Amino acid sequence: xxxxLLFLFLSLATFLSGGLAAQTExxxxxxxxxxxxxxxxxxxxxxxxxxxxxxxxxxxxxIDLMQKYDMQRDTGGYWTVTTEPVVEGFHYYSLVADGxxxxxPNSQTFYGMGxxxxxxxxxxxxMAYYQPQDVPHGQIRSVNYHSDITQAYRRAFVYTPPGYDQxxxxxxxxxxxxxxxxxxxxxxxxxxxxxxxxxxxxxSGEAEPMIVVMERGYATDPDREVDPNAGFMGGxxxxxxxxxxxxxxxxxxxxxISDREHRAMAGLSMGGFQTFQTTMTNLDKFAYVGGFSGAAxxxxxxITEIYDGVWADPDAFNDKMKVMYxxxxxxxxxxxxxxxxxxxxxxxxxxxEHVYYESPRTGHEWQTWRRSLKQFAGLIFQ
Amino acid sequence: xxxxLLFLFLSLATFLSGGLAAQTExxxxxxxxxxxxxxxxxxxxxxxxxxxxxxxxxxxxxIDLMQKYDMQRDTGGYWTVTTEPVVEGFHYYSLVADGxxxxxPNSQTFYGMGxxxxxxxxxxxxMAYYQPQDVPHGQIRSVNYHSDITQAYRRAFVYTPPGYDQxxxxxxxxxxxxxxxxxxxxxxxxxxxxxxxxxxxxxSGEAEPMIVVMERGYATDPDREVDPNAGFMGGxxxxxxxxxxxxxxxxxxxxxISDREHRAMAGLSMGGFQTFQTTMTNLDKFAYVGGFSGAAxxxxxxITEIYDGVWADPDAFNDKMKVMYxxxxxxxxxxxxxxxxxxxxxxxxxxxEHVYYESPRTGHEWQTWRRSLKQFAGLIFQ
Numbered sequence: 001x002x003x004x005l006l007f008l009f010l011s012l013a014t015f016l017s018g019g020l021a022a023q024t025e026x027x028x029x030x031x032x033x034x035x036x037x038x039x040x041x042x043x044x045x046x047x048x049x050x051x052x053x054x055x056x057x058x059x060x061x062x063i064d065l066m067q068k069y070d071m072q073r074d075t076g077g078y079w080t081v082t083t084e085p086v087v088e089g090f091h092y093y094s095l096v097a098d099g100x101x102x103x104x105p106n107s108q109t110f111y112g113m114g115x116x117x118x119x120x121x122x123x124x125x126x127m128a129y130y131q132p133q134d135v136p137h138g139q140i141r142s143v144n145y146h147s148d149i150t151q152a153y154r155r156a157f158v159y160t161p162p163g164y165d166q167x168x169x170x171x172x173x174x175x176x177x178x179x180x181x182x183x184x185x186x187x188x189x190x191x192x193x194x195x196x197x198x199x200x201x202x203x204s205g206e207a208e209p210m211i212v213v214m215e216r217g218y219a220t221d222p223d224r225e226v227d228p229n230a231g232f233m234g235g236x237x238x239x240x241x242x243x244x245x246x247x248x249x250x251x252x253x254x255x256x257i258s259d260r261e262h263r264a265m266a267g268l269s270m271g272g273f274q275t276f277q278t279t280m281t282n283l284d285k286f287a288y289v290g291g292f293s294g295a296a297x298x299x300x301x302x303i304t305e306i307y308d309g310v311w312a313d314p315d316a317f318n319d320k321m322k323v324m325y326x327x328x329x330x331x332x333x334x335x336x337x338x339x340x341x342x343x344x345x346x347x348x349x350x351x352x353e354h355v356y357y358e359s360p361r362t363g364h365e366w367q368t369w370r371r372s373l374k375q376f377a378g379l380i381f382q
Numbered sequence: 383x384x385x386x387l388l389f390l391f392l393s394l395a396t397f398l399s400g401g402l403a404a405q406t407e408x409x410x411x412x413x414x415x416x417x418x419x420x421x422x423x424x425x426x427x428x429x430x431x432x433x434x435x436x437x438x439x440x441x442x443x444x445i446d447l448m449q450k451y452d453m454q455r456d457t458g459g460y461w462t463v464t465t466e467p468v469v470e471g472f473h474y475y476s477l478v479a480d481g482x483x484x485x486x487p488n489s490q491t492f493y494g495m496g497x498x499x500x501x502x503x504x505x506x507x508x509m510a511y512y513q514p515q516d517v518p519h520g521q522i523r524s525v526n527y528h529s530d531i532t533q534a535y536r537r538a539f540v541y542t543p544p545g546y547d548q549x550x551x552x553x554x555x556x557x558x559x560x561x562x563x564x565x566x567x568x569x570x571x572x573x574x575x576x577x578x579x580x581x582x583x584x585x586s587g588e589a590e591p592m593i594v595v596m597e598r599g600y601a602t603d604p605d606r607e608v609d610p611n612a613g614f615m616g617g618x619x620x621x622x623x624x625x626x627x628x629x630x631x632x633x634x635x636x637x638x639i640s641d642r643e644h645r646a647m648a649g650l651s652m653g654g655f656q657t658f659q660t661t662m663t664n665l666d667k668f669a670y671v672g673g674f675s676g677a678a679x680x681x682x683x684x685i686t687e688i689y690d691g692v693w694a695d696p697d698a699f700n701d702k703m704k705v706m707y708x709x710x711x712x713x714x715x716x717x718x719x720x721x722x723x724x725x726x727x728x729x730x731x732x733x734x735e736h737v738y739y740e741s742p743r744t745g746h747e748w749q750t751w752r753r754s755l756k757q758f759a760g761l762i763f764q
Contacts, residue, residue: 035497036600057481097479099439102487109491109498115417116491116498132526132535141521144514144577153514165635168550195526218418253547 031107033090033121038106047085047122051104053095055079062096063104065120087331088124089367090191092117110191114182119191128200130193130370135203136162140189145249149241150219156246157189158254161202161209171255173262173381174211176242177373178271180294185216191366192373201377208381213250215242217271239278243285261322264380266290268369273297280307283320288380290325292372293332293364295343303346314351323379324354329361329368336364355379413489415472415503420488429467429504433486435477437461446483447475447502469713470506471749472573474499492573496564501573510582512575512752517585518544522571527631531623532601538628539571540636543584543591553637555644555763556593558624559755560653562676567598573748574755583759590763595632597624599653621660625667643704646762648672650751655679662689665702670762672707674754675714675746677725685728696733705761706736711743711750718746737761 028042028050040052051063056077063069063081071079092112094101103109107118138161147154161172177194179187188194194212201207219238220226226235251258265286267275272294279286280296296306304312311317326347328340344356357375359368410424410432422434433445438459445451445463453461474494476483485491489500520543529536543554559576561569570576576594583589601620602608608617624647633640647668649657654676661668662678678688686694693699708729710722726738739757741750 053482055480055482059480061480095484097482097484098437098441098443100435100437100479100487102477102479103485103491103498105482105484105497107498109485115487116485116489132528134528137526139523139525141523142571142577143521144519144581146514146516165637189524195524199526 031120031122033108033119034106035108040106041104041120043120043122044082047088049083049086049120049122050080051083051095051106052078052080053104053106055097058097063093064096064101065091065093068096086120086122087361087363087367088122088127089362089365089370090119090121091365092119094118111184111186112182112191124367129374130196130200132196133200133203135199137199138162138164138195138202140195143249143253145245147219147241147245149221149237149245151222154216154219154241155185156216156250157185157214158250159189159195159198159212159214160254161211162199163209164211164255168255170209171257172209172211173264174213174250174254174256175288175377175380176213176215176246176263176265178215178217178265178267178274180267180269180271184218185214188212188214188373192370194373197370197373198377201374207377210377210381211250211254211256213246215246217267217274233273233277238274239281242278243282247285260285260287262287262381264288264290264323264376266292266325266373266376267294268292268372269294269364276307280310283310287320287322288325289321289323290327290372290376291340291343292327292369292376293329293336293340295326295340298343298346301346303350303352311347311350311352314353318351318353321353323376324352325357325372325376325379326354327357327359327368327372327375329359329363329365331361332364332368413502413504415490415501416488417490422488423486423502425502425504426464429470431465431468431502431504432462433465433477433488434460434462435486435488437479440479444478445475445486446478447473450478468502468504469743469745469749470504470509471744471747471752472501472503473747474501476500493566493568494564494573506749511756512578512582514578515582515585517581519581520544520546520577520584522577525631525635527627529601529623529627531603531619531627533604536598536601536623537567538598538632539567539596540632541571541577541580541594541596542636543593544581545591546593546637550637552591553639554591554593555646556595556632556636556638557670557759557762558595558597558628558645558647560597560599560647560649560656562649562651562653566600567596570594570596570755574752576755579752579755580759583756589759592759592763593632593636593638595628597628599649599656615655615659620656621663624660625664629667642667642669644669644763646670646672646705646758648674648707648755648758649676650674650754651676651746658689662692665692669702669704670707671703671705672709672754672758673722673725674709674751674758675711675718675722677708677722680725680728683728685732685734693729693732693734696735700733700735703735705758706734707739707754707758707761708736709739709741709750709754709757711741711745711747713743713745714750715746 028044042050061071061079069081071081095104104118109116110119141158143156219241265275272291276296279289359371362368410426413423424432443453443461451463453463477486486500491498492501523540525538601623647657654673658678661671741753744750
């Protein structure tokens with residue numbers, strides 16, 4: 001009996017080669033968001049993107065990357081398309097097969113658009129701040145805990161700065177950092193590159209060492225009836241979960257400084273709205289506030305009336321709030337740009353001190369929010 | 383001027399409702415692996431799975447879940463299929479659109495099959511051990527570090543047991559735990575549910591508190607020429623990276639007990655092969671070894687010849703090795719079952735002490751490996 005053990009798993013080796021072999025004559029470079037080893041999508045020097053899919057049975061395929069493109073059938077069952085130049089930064093995109101927006105098997109997936117979606121990261125001239133560098137590295141930890149309000153187990157991601165495990169007498173300030181609608185708690189760790197941004201800022205001295213908590217912005221209380229007219233955030237009790245459960249859990253689990261002067265909250269888009277909702281009604285708990293492409297929802301346009309009149313006395317508010325930060329990308333959809341810009345002007349007109357930033361060229365996307373995090377993290381806890 | 387800020391991001395609310403509304407008259411329950419809020423796929427009481435996709439433009443769609451099924455066009459552009467009963471545990475599956483195996487937009491994705499893939503988790507009667515329970519929870523941390531061998535930044539996931547941050551004088555043993563071919567370092571944290579398995583075992587006293595390191599089993603040295611005849615693992619220097627870089631980095635970063643009596647390695651499929659390759663050539667560093675659906679590669683069938691004759695003197699080996707563990711699922715493909723079973727018999731014939739386990743009903747899949755981890759973690763460091 002011959003005991004040669006040739007396992008079927010050896011055949012898995014074919015997976016490891018990762019699709020198409022390298023073709024050195026090809027222009028451009030594989031995207032950093034590709035499955036390791038995959039040659040497509042490729043990014044050309046002018047930021048056009050070449051997508052290529054093996055689909056000998058397909059009759060038509062499209063790529064939806066900022067806009068829809070019909071793919072062309074190549075030889076050997078390959079379909080390809082070259083897009084227009086794509087602005088730098090992270091974009092969700094879809095392979096449209098059988099008319100359904102699906103995922104490109106060559107790319108990594110990210111939770112966005114309310115589902116798992118393909119992502120592509122176009123390099124930026126100024127991208128070193130979100131790349132891994134030869135500096136001390138923090139960690140991102142997944143923390144499971146039970147929430148009594150939602151009657152469910154929840155997961156938070158928590159960035160701890162370099163040296164956290166060694167400097168056991170040191171306590172740290174905390175930034176609560178929220179994702180946008182259709183995304184979840186994986187957004188800031190994955191798309192946002194929070195760990196590299198913070199590692200680099202802390203190493204250069206531009207930001208104080210801090211803990212960053214990235215939670216899931218959806219929460220419902222199964223015992224609470226939801227007013228059907230309450231609007232899109234009706235029934236979402238995330239603000240309560242954050243203040244009553246997450247903050248105490250974090251203060252108990254990590255070496256935090258638990259006063260308001262050492263606690264910040266920021267969020268993007270929906271998370272920015274949630275940030276204003278939560279912080280402006282809990283000013284005893286937060287001294288730093290950031291809205292990235294997201295702002296307060298000012299019904300009727302009177303900024304002095306909302307949040308129990310917190311903005312009616314600008315001197316008192318300015319005295320209490322250490323940093324308020326509002327940002328928007330210059331290429332965001334017009335209503336978003338106008339909305340956030342109008343909020344900024346309202347604050348200005350009312351004499352509410354704040355930092356306002358417009359991210360050049362970028363849209364309602366992660367490049368706007370990476371830049372915003374870099375700025376905001378450098379302003380707080382100073 | 384009316385300052386009503388009605389942001390476009392409010393329209394993202396449609397994402398939050400997550401596709402189809404709940405239809406209480408439907409049989410079965412949504413899979414735990416669904417995108418939150420999605421009603422399909424549903425699992426029926428007999429473990430048949432109902433998959434439903436909205437695709438009004440499609441002309442034919444298939445589901446590949448253990449076997450291929452043609453989907454049927456429903457009213458209103460919905461396509462559905464009900465599978466045969468599916469064995470309990472975690473399965474990768476594909477939606478086949480335009481002939482391409484793609485991902486079901488209703489499900490979460492996992493790195494497997496050499497790409498991101500849809501996954502579905504079928505409940506097991508004995509599943510409490512990998513569910514979150516009301517016990518103290520450990521954390522899984524992502525650790526970024528630079529590897530000089532591969533000249534690249536790499537990421538390890540590290541489980542720290544409950545109390546790690548509080549018991550700052552306690553040092554812990556370490557299990558290095560590897561994924562299979564076509565998977566990566568996210569496999570054990572996501573599909574494997576390592577954190578819940580360890581939390582529950584530690585809480586019940588069935589396992590010692592330990593650190594678990596989950597690394598990426600692929601590594602190449604860009605300066606080293608690869609022998610084209612070296613076979614499927616040729617050029618993969620992961621064993622070297624583990625021994626020369628990962629272990630020192632972990633011992634420096636975490637409060638480990640760094641002798642061989644407190645260091646274990648286990649892996650599944652390809653990772654099991656890598657485990658034997660690494661541990662049998664580094665017996666001064668490991669005292670516990672586990673191969674889950676993966677074994678040593680015994681050329682010619684003579685077990686006494688490989689690894690410099692480590693198994694030629696069974697008494698010496700048995701004295702040195704604290705626990706050796708080999709497992710296989712009863713429903714794995716015949717060649718895999720025969721391969722691992724033959725390895726077990728070779729060890730037995732040679733007088734090499736080991737624990738051998740057959741997981742009932744399960745295939746070359748995560749349920750076999752969750753069960754194996756549960757058993758192996760309970761045997762080591764005792």
